[in-house]
Amino acid sequence: MIELSGVEKHYAGTRVLGPIDLAIERGGVTALIGPNGAGKSTMLTIIGRLLEADSGHVTVGGLDVRTAKSRELARVVSILKQENHFMARLTVRQLVTFGRFPHSGGRLTETDQRAIHAAIAFLNLAGMEERFIDELSGGQRQRAFVAMVLAQDTDYVLLDEPLTGLDMRHAVGMMGQVRAAADALGKTVILVIHDVNFAAAYADRIVALADGRVVASGTPDEIITPEVLERVFETPVEVLEHAGRRVAVYYRPDGAAAPEWSRNSGK
Structure with a gap:
């Protein structure tokens, strides 16, 4: 299990995350969704100890992220950041x-x-x-x-926007492999993702953040609703049923379809 208790992060006196109190059960795929600046990547990097929280505690598989030895922690949790430069x-x-x-x-x-x-x-x-x-x-x-x-x-795998730069076919392939890593390899995968419909299709749990706080956490059926998504993204959302799954459709108040860039907004 991953547990966050009273976790906060500030930059130049401005709170960007927290307070966060959250438990993520072991197993399966958990998707972190939310608009730009919601704190998703910040929370993920704190869990992976690439960034230190200003307050609060984080444990991963029973290890205190702040105090665990680096090599010991690296055998329990791995993280892939969006920007990778060698x-x-x-x-x-x-x-x-x-x-x-x-x-x-x-x-x-x-x-x-x-x-x-x-x-x-x-x-x-x-x-x-x-x-x-x-x-x-x-x-x-x-x-x-x-x-x-x-x-x-590692038992716990953290992925920060693994679909960045991928076209539709490769994004579908990547999400299939993320799902297989959880199902076939027994990994607990937590990923930051922009596309709420990919989250709905492939994740077991969704954590929705806005303004540095957790707005809602639950199953795709519990999170992919107009009430939750409109609160998180502050834009009108219609939720449809397709092939037994919920699909979110973003649109403008005048009823016209939203431009493509607005459908995938948020980090």
């Missing part, structure tokens, strides 16, 4: 190998090699292992970074 020119296999560092300390064992191979195969990157990252398409590159995270073999 100065060195790396192949896919070299990149994925970084995920094993908390286990190997840089000295790869047979167990490490098996984990690297399994992560590459799981993300359908076999045959690309010796290609350089900067030679890949956006979708292939994103899969390579996710493979690096999965190679770390």
Whole structure:
């Protein structure tokens, strides 16, 4: 379980997150949704200890994020940020190998090699292992970074906007692999996502944030409602049923369809 208690973050005296009191059960996929500036990525990076909270406590799998030893925490939780910059020119296999560092300390064992191979195969990157990252398409590159995270073999996997830069086909493929990581590999996946309909289709739980606070938390059926989404995004929303799933449609008050850019707003 991931637990946040009284978590707050401020910049230049302005509160950007909190207070947050939230428990995320182990297992499945949890999606964090909300508008720009809602605090989703801030909360995710605090959980992954890439950012320190100003107050409150966070535990992941029973470990106190603030006090746990780095190597111990890195064997429990892994995180992939939206911006990933490597100065060195790396192949896919070299990149994925970084995920094993908390286990190997840089000295790869047979167990490490098996984990690297399994992560590459799981993300359908076999045959690309010796290609350089900067030679890949956006979708292939994103899969390579996710493979690096999965190679770390943690119970908890944090993904910050894994669909950034992906077209519809690759976004669907990525969400399918996120779902498979939870179902087939037993991972607890928490991801920040813009598209509420992807969240509705693939997540077990949705946490909706606005203005640095949790507005609502529950199943897709509980969150994908006009009442919740209009409160979170401050725009009219119609929710339809399609193939047994709820689909959110954004529109302008005059009834005309909203432009594409407004349908995917929010971070």
